[in-house]
Amino acid sequence: MNEWFFPKALVKGQIAHNVRVESQDGIITAVTTDTKPHRHTFNGIAVPGFANTHSHVFHRGLRGAGEGEDFWSWRTEMYRLANRLNPDSYYRLARAAFAEMVAAGYTSVGEFHYVHHRPDGTPYRDHAMELALVNAAIDAGIRITVLDTCYLHAGPGAPLDADQARFGDGSVEGWLERWHALRNALPDSPLATMGAALHSVRAVSPDEMATAVSELPERVPIHIHVSEQPRENAECLAAHGLTPTAVLARAGVLSDRTTVVHATHLSDEDIAMIAASNTVVSLCPTTEADLGDGIARIGDLQEAGVRMAIGTDEDVVTDPFAELRMLESTARLATGTRGVVGCEALWKIGTRNGVESLRPAAEPLPRQTSTPGPGSAGLATGDPADIVVVEPSSARLAGVDPTRWPLVATANDVTATIVAGEWNRRDATVGEDLRHVLDSLRGRDS
Numbered sequence: 001m002n003e004w005f006f007p008k009a010l011v012k013g014q015i016a017h018n019v020r021v022e023s024q025d026g027i028i029t030a031v032t033t034d035t036k037p038h039r040h041t042f043n044g045i046a047v048p049g050f051a052n053t054h055s056h057v058f059h060r061g062l063r064g065a066g067e068g069e070d071f072w073s074w075r076t077e078m079y080r081l082a083n084r085l086n087p088d089s090y091y092r093l094a095r096a097a098f099a100e101m102v103a104a105g106y107t108s109v110g111e112f113h114y115v116h117h118r119p120d121g122t123p124y125r126d127h128a129m130e131l132a133l134v135n136a137a138i139d140a141g142i143r144i145t146v147l148d149t150c151y152l153h154a155g156p157g158a159p160l161d162a163d164q165a166r167f168g169d170g171s172v173e174g175w176l177e178r179w180h181a182l183r184n185a186l187p188d189s190p191l192a193t194m195g196a197a198l199h200s201v202r203a204v205s206p207d208e209m210a211t212a213v214s215e216l217p218e219r220v221p222i223h224i225h226v227s228e229q230p231r232e233n234a235e236c237l238a239a240h241g242l243t244p245t246a247v248l249a250r251a252g253v254l255s256d257r258t259t260v261v262h263a264t265h266l267s268d269e270d271i272a273m274i275a276a277s278n279t280v281v282s283l284c285p286t287t288e289a290d291l292g293d294g295i296a297r298i299g300d301l302q303e304a305g306v307r308m309a310i311g312t313d314e315d316v317v318t319d320p321f322a323e324l325r326m327l328e329s330t331a332r333l334a335t336g337t338r339g340v341v342g343c344e345a346l347w348k349i350g351t352r353n354g355v356e357s358l359r360p361a362a363e364p365l366p367r368q369t370s371t372p373g374p375g376s377a378g379l380a381t382g383d384p385a386d387i388v389v390v391e392p393s394s395a396r397l398a399g400v401d402p403t404r405w406p407l408v409a410t411a412n413d414v415t416a417t418i419v420a421g422e423w424n425r426r427d428a429t430v431g432e433d434l435r436h437v438l439d440s441l442r443g444r445d446s
Helices: 057-062 071-082 087-104 125-140 162-167 172-185 206-215 230-240 244-251 268-277 285-290 298-303 320-335 343-350 352-358 402-407 430-441
Strands: 002-011 014-024 027-032 045-048 050-055 106-113 143-150 192-198 222-226 258-262 280-283 308-310 387-390 414-419 422-424
Touching: 002 402, 014 045, 014 402, 050 258, 050 280, 050 308, 050 352, 057 071, 057 087, 057 430, 071 162, 087 106, 087 125, 087 414, 087 430, 106 125, 106 192, 106 352, 106 414, 125 143, 125 172, 125 192, 143 172, 172 192, 172 206, 192 206, 206 244, 222 244, 230 244, 244 258, 244 268, 268 298, 280 352, 285 320, 298 308, 298 320, 308 320, 308 343, 308 352, 320 343, 320 402, 343 352, 343 402
Parallel strands: 002 045, 050 106, 106 143, 143 192, 192 222, 222 258, 258 280, 280 308
Antiparallel strands: 002 014, 014 027, 045 387, 387 414, 414 422
């Protein structure tokens, strides 16, 4: 059992004083307020760890790259970077990028992984790329849900391009076979969870989706890109006569264990289907802004009672507060009103909803019928023992109610991170490690 003492902590939606948190096997077993100081004391205010529900960790190599381009030209550059990766460089890049996430306050990551094979499509032995990711996460001290991705087509009915060859497994049956083998090969670590992803309606046909869902274990999380770009919607309508969300609904993909990513261009009917199925929507506001994707219908999703979560996607920045702040800010810009989501809901979006996306409950969740009420945010018994300490002494946070930090705080305010009940000590070499591996991938001297 581990015990931690915090002078202040977010508990039941409020800032509580003199808080002792006990954990066992990576789960919080007790939260006691108004208690006496303990030797394991952190200065600052403790809040739940943030969940990054959508990461392509190798995209970290594209940070700051490219202007005057659209999504599709950016994608071409991304493919070039993907084809420079091997298990060693993948591990080194992922290890440093995951450490950057931990320092920023992320305690869980959903890694949407599709760089499976050699550039020509030849498989590596023993799941080399996948285990590079998992070992990188374990070494960085972050929980990882490996969203191993089914990626079979370049577009509806089209074979993979040469730049996509290393993503594919030939058939949905081939992917399922590799998925089950990988699940058995994962290290025995409390930080590693097996999940699954269907890349998109471009890359997986409706019949293949239905087969994948039927052959995966019942409570394994399933993630999929949905309606990120108008072109994606247009191509899907042309091929299937349905929106991407409607395709997922017909294929049996939507459910409380499913997360749709981006969901930027949804119809009213799409939102109704997502809400009725209790599907999570993972929003990546800094990436969606960087790529010019558009602004998701955040207010409408909120009003419909849809569970939302956040992700870093291409890692434009690594900062959960930046994602939450932009989520609220873009909603205000789109609606002309303030407080569209609200701070109580933002805390839950950044933490609990993300955990549910990455590690669904053993039983289906009851349908959520309203937005989060008072007391839903904060450290609680039964939650993961994943805790972030925020130092409130900066000029940036001066005079700000800590419950409203999603609107003003940054990753720079995070001073300590506890994952699965263990204090993750800062890695001072992260920046230098990133420089070395990125210079190597780009063909430059460090």
